Amino acid sequence: xxxxxxxxxxYIQEISSGVHTITGVATxxxxxxxxxxxxxxxxxxxxxxxxEYERTFGGLWAASxxxxxxxxFFLNGGSTAIIVRVAGRTGAQLATAxxxxxxxxxxxxxxxxxxxxxxxxxxxxxxxxxxxxxxxNRFNLIIRDDVATKDDSGKRGxxxxxxxxxxxxxxxNSPRYVKTILEQQSLLVRFVSGAxxxxxxxxxxxxxxxxxxxxxxxxxxxxxxxxxxxxxxADNTGIYALRKTDLFNLLCIPxxxxxxxxxxxxxxxxxxxxxxxxxxxxxxxxxxxxxxxxAPLTWTKVADAxxxxxxxxxxxxxxxxxxxxxxxxxxxLQENNLSDxxxxxxxxxxxxxxxxxxxxxxxxxxxxxxxxxxxGLALGQAPVKLTDDNGGVLNQLGINCIRTFPVIGTVVWGxxxxxxxxxxxxxxxxxxxxRTALYIEESLFRGTQWVVFEPNDEPLWAQIRLNVGAFMxxxxxxGAFQGMTPKEAYFVKCDKETTxxxxxxxxxxxxxxxxxxxxxxEFVVISLQxxxxxxxx
Numbered sequence: 001x002x003x004x005x006x007x008x009x010x011y012i013q014e015i016s017s018g019v020h021t022i023t024g025v026a027t028x029x030x031x032x033x034x035x036x037x038x039x040x041x042x043x044x045x046x047x048x049x050x051x052e053y054e055r056t057f058g059g060l061w062a063a064s065x066x067x068x069x070x071x072x073f074f075l076n077g078g079s080t081a082i083i084v085r086v087a088g089r090t091g092a093q094l095a096t097a098x099x100x101x102x103x104x105x106x107x108x109x110x111x112x113x114x115x116x117x118x119x120x121x122x123x124x125x126x127x128x129x130x131x132x133x134x135x136x137n138r139f140n141l142i143i144r145d146d147v148a149t150k151d152d153s154g155k156r157g158x159x160x161x162x163x164x165x166x167x168x169x170x171x172x173n174s175p176r177y178v179k180t181i182l183e184q185q186s187l188l189v190r191f192v193s194g195a196x197x198x199x200x201x202x203x204x205x206x207x208x209x210x211x212x213x214x215x216x217x218x219x220x221x222x223x224x225x226x227x228x229x230x231x232x233x234a235d236n237t238g239i240y241a242l243r244k245t246d247l248f249n250l251l252c253i254p255x256x257x258x259x260x261x262x263x264x265x266x267x268x269x270x271x272x273x274x275x276x277x278x279x280x281x282x283x284x285x286x287x288x289x290x291x292x293x294x295a296p297l298t299w300t301k302v303a304d305a306x307x308x309x310x311x312x313x314x315x316x317x318x319x320x321x322x323x324x325x326x327x328x329x330x331x332x333l334q335e336n337n338l339s340d341x342x343x344x345x346x347x348x349x350x351x352x353x354x355x356x357x358x359x360x361x362x363x364x365x366x367x368x369x370x371x372x373x374x375x376g377l378a379l380g381q382a383p384v385k386l387t388d389d390n391g392g393v394l395n396q397l398g399i400n401c402i403r404t405f406p407v408i409g410t411v412v413w414g415x416x417x418x419x420x421x422x423x424x425x426x427x428x429x430x431x432x433x434x435r436t437a438l439y440i441e442e443s444l445f446r447g448t449q450w451v452v453f454e455p456n457d458e459p460l461w462a463q464i465r466l467n468v469g470a471f472m473x474x475x476x477x478x479g480a481f482q483g484m485t486p487k488e489a490y491f492v493k494c495d496k497e498t499t500x501x502x503x504x505x506x507x508x509x510x511x512x513x514x515x516x517x518x519x520x521x522e523f524v525v526i527s528l529q530x531x532x533x534x535x536x537x
Contacts, residue, residue, distance in 0.1 A: 018463045022447030022471040027360040027439050028352035029080045030073060031248040033229060033239050034066025035256050036085040038116040042237040044245040045083045050074040057083060058116060058159065062333055065254040069345025072329065075373045076346050077353025082248050084241045086228050087113050099192065106194030111187060119158035120188060121146045124198040137169040139197040141178065143188045163188055170194050229253060229276050239280050250351060251284055251291045252344040271297055274311035281316035288438045291320035294342040300380030302390040305399055307418065317418035318428035323347050323400045325384055328376040340378040343402060346371055350412055360439050361480045363415035363432045363520035371410045377402060396422045415520050433517040436480065444468060444513065456504050461494045464511055468492045472515065482516035490515040
């Protein structure tokens with residue numbers, strides 16, 4: 001700020017450099033949409049470990065392919081995930097939670113819908129067990145997620161977690177009001193009603209809320225699984241719940257259930273429908289994210305592979321990549337017997353690991369892209385090994401193969417988007433090129449917010465060139481672009497040529513940023529020639 005000149009002497013003032021540092025955004029925050037054993041519905045929940053997933057969403061569940069995909073994500077290098085749990089709906093009615101009636105004096109319910117709430121056991125202790133015997137409204141509450149109790153299929157018990165809340169009260173004016181305490185501190189139950197403290201009792205069991213909502217003791221099944229995953233646009237449910245989160249970079253939508261041969265499970269429960277992929281790719285385009293598509297379960301041999309089954313069209317297919325085939329992974333719920341699983345969670349983990357080690361501009365493929373906790377590959381539940389011949393056919397279609405090589409093991413062996421078929425000749429052919437552009441776009445979108453409402457003239461344009469140029473130069477020094485010099489690698493233009501007087505009158509400033517992307521060395525050609533030995537010329 002200007003100083004006041006009073007007496008003769010030396011005055012010092014600091015002058016702003018005008019630099020607004022642009023920080024690159026994260027590149028591998030992965031969103032998962034699917035079924036979980038428990039947890040909040042249609043609410044994006046950020047987690048940073050699989051242990052956190054187990055606490056919030058219940059861990060592995062045989063009816064949830066997403067639970068295995070999230071586990072694979074963290075095992076293969078993922079660090080941050082956003083979980084959106086979907087559950088059964090009947091029309092617009094969401095599945096409701098199990099309830100616990102404590103001697104008709106108080107009603108509690110499970111913290112979230114689903115059959116997991118049937119495992120809850122609640123113990124209430126009267127005021128004689130509390131520290132405050134003068135208050136008749138005080139009591140102790142003990143909730144246990146019982147391991148011994150099983151769901152209706154007899155396959156899933158509780159986690160064994162226990163919560164104890166002492167000296168809670170039914171008095172709304174009390175600082176220990178039971179409703180407030182449970183809402184803020186309990187992961188298992190919520191308060192519904194009750195004006196008097198419950199009498200002492202032991203292990204009051206939860207029951208299904210099977211009233212007019214028709215909720216059964218199991219997680220409600222949908223007749224149409226597509227609607228369950230897609231949700232309702234206007235209500236921000238299903239995949240549209242991701243609008244409520246600030247940033248995600250990758251999107252995984254695993255099949256709802258295991259790809260087994262159980263005919264009692266509807267096909268729509270196993271498969272993600274093509275309409276869902278279309279809506280998801282559109283969402284990714286709008287949110288500058290990238291969609292990981294699992295090959296349809298109907299592809300039981302290489303000859304079945306055709307992009308028409310996915311039904312993604314330009315321009316949205318450039319925001320998606322398809323990986324094939326399924327993975328054989330040990331299933332902890334089946335004594336580590338091998339089962340086939342969708343690869344999206346594993347691939348997302350590989351991308352996160354590659355981004356951290358090399359950068360988003362490095363293709364998440366090659367001998368460095370080894371898959372952890374994967375025993376092999378499967379097609380139609382039969383082990384399979386892709387060859388150079390059928391892998392070459394799929395590569396030309398823009399389908400990324402997962403292959404197994406001697407010594408190296410199982411690796412990702414493809415880095416094309418769904419617009420990467422040779423026939424399309426697209427500039428967005430490769431996954432790292434598309435993801436690098438998304439990274440730059442999102443970083444500049446967030447890093448240039450300060451420009452809004454600034455005087456639109458040459459001083460502003462110079463600041464923009466300085467700030468954006470500094471960001472691009474940092475990427476250049478990290479090896480993100482082609483070229484030996486900055487001039488060959490990128491350019492930033494913001495002047496009277498990009499922003500005309502008509503633009504200024506409309507309140508518009510135009511910034512043009514270009515970069516020379518690094519493209520993966522997909523084919524390595526080595527030419528050999530025999531030397532002529534002793535022949536003299």
